[in-house]
Amino acid sequence: MLAGEAGPQVALGMRIVTGLAAASGARSLLDISRAHIDGCLYNGRASLDFAERLTGAQVAVPTTLNVSSLDLLHPDLIQSSPETQQRARALMDAYTSIGAQPTWTCAPYQSLVRPSFGEQIAWAESSAVVFANSVLGARTDRYGDFIDAAAAITGRAPAAGLHLDENRRAEVAFDVAALSPGLKQRDAFFAMLGLIVGTESGKRVPAVVGIDEATEDQLKTFGAAAASSGSVGMFHVVGVTPEAPTLRDVAPAELPTITVTGEMLRTARQQVNAGADSSQLGSVHLGTPHYSISQLDAVLATLARRAVKLDVYISTGRDVLVRWGKADLLTELGVTIVTDTCTYVTSIVDPRSGSAMTDSAKWAYYAPGNIGVKAIFGSMEECVETAVAGRLTERPDQWT
């Protein structure tokens, strides 16, 4: 492939894969069976120049696409300049032209593809990477710009990082056994725990002990938070995730352990909220990562036919939205549905509209830098009650 017999695009892809292999100390390459590309988010002219160098070739493996900088189903939402929108569209077109599927979601695992246990894949998008590794037991390193597409077009990736058994073992444990069972059933708990675990773990693989059960949505929330505050590409929840029936399956006998307290959860929440102005709330953001069908159902049930007074945005995949089929029930209450992108990476809300409220630790972590909006974190129920009341409405009982 390097020699160019498969075309200049594949040769370029191979130079990138082998270049990364050299930089990451990999001694060989391996075959991957799927790819997920996040380079379709417009990040400047260089990202478009790169994608256009690949056109003319076809992906070697089934490939999904992450969120873009546009909402093709609701184009009027996008506030960026016509020139930026034109380039964002050209970028999307370049990736679909090489055979990647126009999925435009950060959570392709919800209804589109379910990589199997042990399957070697090349996924980008930190929240999808950590879900695939941890919840599905598939194997991908933390890929991103350029290498995602290079792997898709060559079907190869460096044999390094989380592709390999020895790098998937736990290096630090987090003990939550002392926290109340009620608290540990709430999605918002998993978001704050994820922030703590990410900050404390850095690049290490964490194992959480003391949780009896967790939904996929909770694990999605946890992983997205841990991959935002830290470089976590894989975690174990002992007794819940597939590679960790017991702690001894994934960890040496001696493992540094951090005991998570209620005080640490409160501090994490205060740090997220620092700088946001609860008296100037302009909008509410749900669905980062993209909401699942069960999360959409939960919002609808919590709203209970009440209209919202604040601007409420729910981001989800077009695939999930079609399967759910009840979008009208939300929009008639004043809720705005966003697909193909996400409100923290794209110009949709006006930063002058005030602070925001979100049930996503990831949204709260990145929105101030990306779009100039500070956020208050709350559970989905707190976000919905705030939106209905038009002012901050907290539910302290949910945090004990």
Next chain:
Amino acid sequence: MDLTFLVAGYASGPTLVLDQPLSFWGGVDPATGTIIDAAHPQLGAVITGRILVMPSGRGSSSASSVLAECIRTGTAPAGIVLGEADPIVALGALVAKELYPDRVCPVAVAADYSQAARAESITMDPNQATG
């Protein structure tokens, strides 16, 4: 200087030694080459044209395309010297070298990082490298 190149190329110039790792994504404005990460001790410093010396890379994989964009616009460092290999930094410079071959930003790991961090200027020359 004893350098192992991740992305080969020649560069020479005054250093900008960072006290902490820098993420290009959210940390550098590609239009000006200025450090914009409010939490970074060298907030406001300009990386353009310098040999950027930092202990390691940091943060999101989107940093690769921001570095590539800096190289495209001409606001990038002349070269980057790291204390440890960083795939995200290497990838950004590698792809930019493919796209804009006349604007190479070499990336190398220093065998003795403390020596690099004390240097006022560094010449990066792959023909004299050990690795």
